[in-house]
Structures are given as structure tokens and as C-alpha cells.
Amino acid sequence: MFQKYYQKIEELKKKDQYRTLVNVTGSVGAEVSIDGKKMILLSSNNYLGLAGSWEMKERTIAAVQAIGTGAGASRLISGNLGIHEELEKRIAKFKRSDSAILFSTGYMANTGVISSLAGEGDLILSDNLNHASIIDGCRLSGAEIVKYPHKDFDYLGNFLSRRRNESKFAGKVLIITDGLFSMDGDLAPLPQLQKIAKENNGLLLVDDAHATGVIGSRGKGTCEYFGLKKENIIQIGTFSKALGSLGGFVAGPEIIIEYLKNTARSFIYTTALPPSVCASSLAALDIIEKDPSIRENLLKNVEIVRNGLIDMGYNCLDSRTHIIPVLTGDAGLTMKFAKGLLEKGIFAPAIRPPTVPDGKSRIRVSLMSSHTEKHLEMIIDGFRSEGKRLGII
Ligand SMILES: Cc1ncc(COP(=O)(O)O)c(C=O)c1O
CATH class of the missing domain: 3.40.640.10 (Type I PLP-dependent aspartate aminotransferase-like (Major domain))
Structure with missing residues (x-):
């Protein structure tokens, strides 16, 4: 009765398209806890950080x-x-x-x-x-x-x-x-x-x-x-x-x-x-x-990270906004990239098909107004070392 569902799950696993839920704890902000470890959150749509505001x-x-x-x-x-x-x-x-x-x-x-x-x-x-x-x-x-x-x-x-x-x-x-x-x-x-x-x-x-x-x-x-x-x-x-x-x-x-x-x-x-x-x-x-300063701070963060990624040689498509796609191509490679970032304290999940077309897997960087200078430095360092390790840049 369930055979077809098992088969489909196996297929997804083979294509690196199998998904699992990550348990995020603590209050929502630019940093969250995953498995008890503090992480810079780089995948939230809470762009202005308002979800955690008093x-x-x-x-x-x-x-x-x-x-x-x-x-x-x-x-x-x-x-x-x-x-x-x-x-x-x-x-x-x-x-x-x-x-x-x-x-x-x-x-x-x-x-x-x-x-x-x-x-x-x-x-x-x-x-x-x-x-x-x-x-x-x-x-x-x-x-x-x-x-x-x-x-x-x-x-x-x-x-x-x-x-x-x-x-x-x-x-x-x-x-x-x-x-x-x-x-x-x-x-x-x-x-x-x-x-x-x-x-x-x-x-x-x-x-x-x-x-x-x-x-x-x-x-x-x-x-x-x-x-x-x-x-x-x-x-x-x-x-x-x-x-x-x-x-x-x-x-x-x-x-x-x-x-x-x-x-x-x-x-x-x-x-x-x-x-x-x-x-x-x-x-x-x-x-x-x-308070327009919240939005202005986000725009400033975008400028710093986007320029940093492009200078390193990443393809960020046509983005000039707070959503920065960092193209990695292959779904398996993207998974390895995301895992490497996670080990460095950066939570930015791999985006793979069917969300994006085949061959266009990526790390979707979404910046927040509440990311600090220290966060931005760690993000840029993380992308530099992972990109080099995996031969992307
Ligand atoms: C372009 C776009 N439209 C609509 C939605 C759905 O919005 P909501 O999360 O409020 O259902 C999303 C959410 O990811 C989206 O990216």
C-alpha cells in the first residue's frame, strides 16, 4: 500500500533532493540555536528583524x-x-x-x-x-x-x-x-x-x-x-x-x-x-x-556582502537586493557547501530542485538588518573558505 511512497523517497534521496526539518530554537533574530549551537541565521525572510522586536x-x-x-x-x-x-x-x-x-x-x-x-x-x-x-x-x-x-x-x-x-x-x-x-x-x-x-x-x-x-x-x-x-x-x-x-x-x-x-x-x-x-x-x-534606519541598515549590509561575494568570484546573478543567490550548480555540491557553512556557525540551507531548475542549485543568502559587522565578516570568511575548499571559486 505504501510502496510507491517509499520508492519516491528513495528517488529523492538518490537525486540529493530529500528534505528534512531543522529544529531551530531560541528567539528569532540574526542568531539562532540549532542542536544547542549558536548560528548566524542567513536564510530568514525576517529581513528587518521585526519578528523579535519588543x-x-x-x-x-x-x-x-x-x-x-x-x-x-x-x-x-x-x-x-x-x-x-x-x-x-x-x-x-x-x-x-x-x-x-x-x-x-x-x-x-x-x-x-x-x-x-x-x-x-x-x-x-x-x-x-x-x-x-x-x-x-x-x-x-x-x-x-x-x-x-x-x-x-x-x-x-x-x-x-x-x-x-x-x-x-x-x-x-x-x-x-x-x-x-x-x-x-x-x-x-x-x-x-x-x-x-x-x-x-x-x-x-x-x-x-x-x-x-x-x-x-x-x-x-x-x-x-x-x-x-x-x-x-x-x-x-x-x-x-x-x-x-x-x-x-x-x-x-x-x-x-x-x-x-x-x-x-x-x-x-x-x-x-x-x-x-x-x-x-x-x-x-x-x-x-x-524608523527608516532599519531598512537603511539592511541596504548597507547588502552592499557589503554582495560586493564581498562578487569580489571573490561568485556568480550572484542579477541580484541587487537583500536576497543574494550564490550559485553552486550541482545539488550534491550545494549540500556539501551548506554543511561546511553550518560547521562554521552559519545557517544557510542548500536550495535545490524542484525549488530551482536543475543545475541551478545555490545557497540563497538572505540578509537581515540586524546582522552585525562581526556577522558580516564571518559570513564573508565562511564563503571564502568553503568556496575554495570545494573548488567553486
Ligand atoms: C513570492 C512569494 N509569494 C508568496 C509567498 C507565500 O507567502 P506566505 O509565506 O505568507 O504564505 C512566498 C513565500 O515564500 C513567496 O516567496
């Missing part, structure tokens, strides 16, 4: 005391609390959108918004490096899905103009992209994508999971970074990464948000977020807006 903790605890631990029902039944609506208004304002809707996770925001806005007879154009939650949302929608080569807006424009000439296409057009790509650390060419979407009477959906709180002059994300007008854009995001909390959101025109409240299954058929989680997210937005 202000976030205090506001979260206060919400538990004032409101309780759970919402008790879905939003459309009796779980719609004042704090949900407060957070929706706040994130809409932060994203400079007309309106917003919360989801329990970023994953659920993607599956909900995509499967709601597109269906049979519609066309979705999706960057081939988009996150798994976007891919799953596309599959759920039942629309025609065309994956375009990474960031290739010429391909996209030509494809759509051919499609317009060839057939009488009457469906909706959705272009979907990560704003900041989670594994390559590069930014999507949003101005060009927005223009192409407009020429085709379509919408541009931008998943800013990794950009919210960090990218743009006030950390509002990639749309702020590129100075885009909001007209045909829908922004998706999560509170779980730089904002150190949990929960997804979609921000966009009133009519789209109203439509999602009525049709998005991952919004309708699930219990509303706990109020304490919304309080954490509100606290994070307050901190980000009042």
Missing part, C-alpha cells in the same frame, strides 16, 4: 489580552473584527491603493486572487520563475496559462500581439509576476509589463512578498521603486516576511476587492486571522514608517 511582542500580547486568541469564524460569518478592517485600510494606504483584503497567508492570497480573477476562456501570462503559490493559483483558475521566459517582456509583447491578430480573443488577460524574485533576488521589469498589460486591456498582478517593507524609498515595494501609477495594477503581499508577522493581502481598485470578498474561496472558506496577528502587522507598519 514593540511587536508588546502589541501582540496586548491584542490577545484585549480581544482573545482566535477570530472564531470566517470573515463573512462572524469573524470580521474591527482590527481586520483597520489592517485592511492601513495596508491599502501603505500600498497607495484604493482598497485591500486580508488572507490568512500569502500563499492563500495568491491562490485566491488568481483563481478568482481568471477562469476558463481567460489568458494568464506568468513569469517562469514565479513562486509556487502563483503557479498553484494559475492551475486552480482553469484559465489558459502561458509561461514566459524570465523577465522577457519582448517575448510577452510579441506573444500577445500575435494572439490578437490570430484569433478573436474575448477573455481577460492577466500578467502575473513576482515583484522581487524569491530565489534570484532580481526585480521584475514592471514599467514594461504594466504597459503591455494596458495595451491588451489586461491587469498586472505583482506579488511583492519579498519587497514589501524593504524595496522603494519608503519600503512600500516594487511599485513605489518604479514610481508606477496604480491604474491597472493589483498588488499582492504578505506580512510574514519583512513585516515579521503572518497573513497575506491583496491591494487594488475597490471593485476588485469587493469581487474578491465575494468570490475568492481561500478568503471565504477559512477562519479569519487571529486578532493578535493583525496587531503584529499593524505594529510592523508603524515601525517601518517611523
Whole structure:
């Protein structure tokens, strides 16, 4: 009865794609404990270090005391609390959108918004490096899905103009992209994508999971970074990464948000977020807006580490952000690299297929604002000695 599952596990082990969970203990910060040993954390999405901040903790605890631990029902039944609506208004304002809707996770925001806005007879154009939650949302929608080569807006424009000439296409057009790509650390060419979407009477959906709180002059994300007008854009995001909390959101025109409240299954058929989680997210937005030095420190750390890695001869692709891919290629070699780093007190797991394509395994360095100068020195030294030992540099 279980034979097929055993076989699959054996196959994964042979391909160096078998995964295990690492038990991380202690409070979340730039250092964590693994098997009782202190490690520099180089793989967290808690980019601004807010998940461990006293202000976030205090506001979260206060919400538990004032409101309780759970919402008790879905939003459309009796779980719609004042704090949900407060957070929706706040994130809409932060994203400079007309309106917003919360989801329990970023994953659920993607599956909900995509499967709601597109269906049979519609066309979705999706960057081939988009996150798994976007891919799953596309599959759920039942629309025609065309994956375009990474960031290739010429391909996209030509494809759509051919499609317009060839057939009488009457469906909706959705272009979907990560704003900041989670594994390559590069930014999507949003101005060009927005223009192409407009020429085709379509919408541009931008998943800013990794950009919210960090990218743009006030950390509002990639749309702020590129100075885009909001007209045909829908922004998706999560509170779980730089904002150190949990929960997804979609921000966009009133009519789209109203439509999602009525049709998005991952919004309708699930219990509303706990109020304490919304309080954490509100606290994070307050901190980000009042203290830009946290973001500035992260950018400074990025500059130091990226320059250090490139000077050593590493291939860090096109990244200029806090996500720095350090290409190692082979999955087995990448595992050895990650193990070597771990022995030096640096926790940066190997990223392997199917998360990234075959031959593109890597160590995904994700920097935090709270990494100190000492941490940065140890990181650079660790990559130098492991890279030399394994013949990568
Ligand atoms: C680009 C992208 N979108 C969405 C998500 C999902 O967000 P969450 O962790 O809040 O479910 C992730 C998480 O890894 C992501 O990288």
C-alpha cells in the first residue's frame, strides 16, 4: 500500500533532493540555536528583524489580552473584527491603493486572487520563475496559462500581439509576476509589463512578498521603486516576511476587492486571522514608517556582502537586493557547501530542485538588518573558505 511512497523517497534521496526539518530554537533574530549551537541565521525572510522586536511582542500580547486568541469564524460569518478592517485600510494606504483584503497567508492570497480573477476562456501570462503559490493559483483558475521566459517582456509583447491578430480573443488577460524574485533576488521589469498589460486591456498582478517593507524609498515595494501609477495594477503581499508577522493581502481598485470578498474561496472558506496577528502587522507598519534606519541598515549590509561575494568570484546573478543567490550548480555540491557553512556557525540551507531548475542549485543568502559587522565578516570568511575548499571559486 505504501510502496510507491517509499520508492519516491528513495528517488529523492538518490537525486540529493530529500528534505528534512531543522529544529531551530531560541528567539528569532540574526542568531539562532540549532542542536544547542549558536548560528548566524542567513536564510530568514525576517529581513528587518521585526519578528523579535519588543514593540511587536508588546502589541501582540496586548491584542490577545484585549480581544482573545482566535477570530472564531470566517470573515463573512462572524469573524470580521474591527482590527481586520483597520489592517485592511492601513495596508491599502501603505500600498497607495484604493482598497485591500486580508488572507490568512500569502500563499492563500495568491491562490485566491488568481483563481478568482481568471477562469476558463481567460489568458494568464506568468513569469517562469514565479513562486509556487502563483503557479498553484494559475492551475486552480482553469484559465489558459502561458509561461514566459524570465523577465522577457519582448517575448510577452510579441506573444500577445500575435494572439490578437490570430484569433478573436474575448477573455481577460492577466500578467502575473513576482515583484522581487524569491530565489534570484532580481526585480521584475514592471514599467514594461504594466504597459503591455494596458495595451491588451489586461491587469498586472505583482506579488511583492519579498519587497514589501524593504524595496522603494519608503519600503512600500516594487511599485513605489518604479514610481508606477496604480491604474491597472493589483498588488499582492504578505506580512510574514519583512513585516515579521503572518497573513497575506491583496491591494487594488475597490471593485476588485469587493469581487474578491465575494468570490475568492481561500478568503471565504477559512477562519479569519487571529486578532493578535493583525496587531503584529499593524505594529510592523508603524515601525517601518517611523524608523527608516532599519531598512537603511539592511541596504548597507547588502552592499557589503554582495560586493564581498562578487569580489571573490561568485556568480550572484542579477541580484541587487537583500536576497543574494550564490550559485553552486550541482545539488550534491550545494549540500556539501551548506554543511561546511553550518560547521562554521552559519545557517544557510542548500536550495535545490524542484525549488530551482536543475543545475541551478545555490545557497540563497538572505540578509537581515540586524546582522552585525562581526556577522558580516564571518559570513564573508565562511564563503571564502568553503568556496575554495570545494573548488567553486
Ligand atoms: C513570492 C512569494 N509569494 C508568496 C509567498 C507565500 O507567502 P506566505 O509565506 O505568507 O504564505 C512566498 C513565500 O515564500 C513567496 O516567496
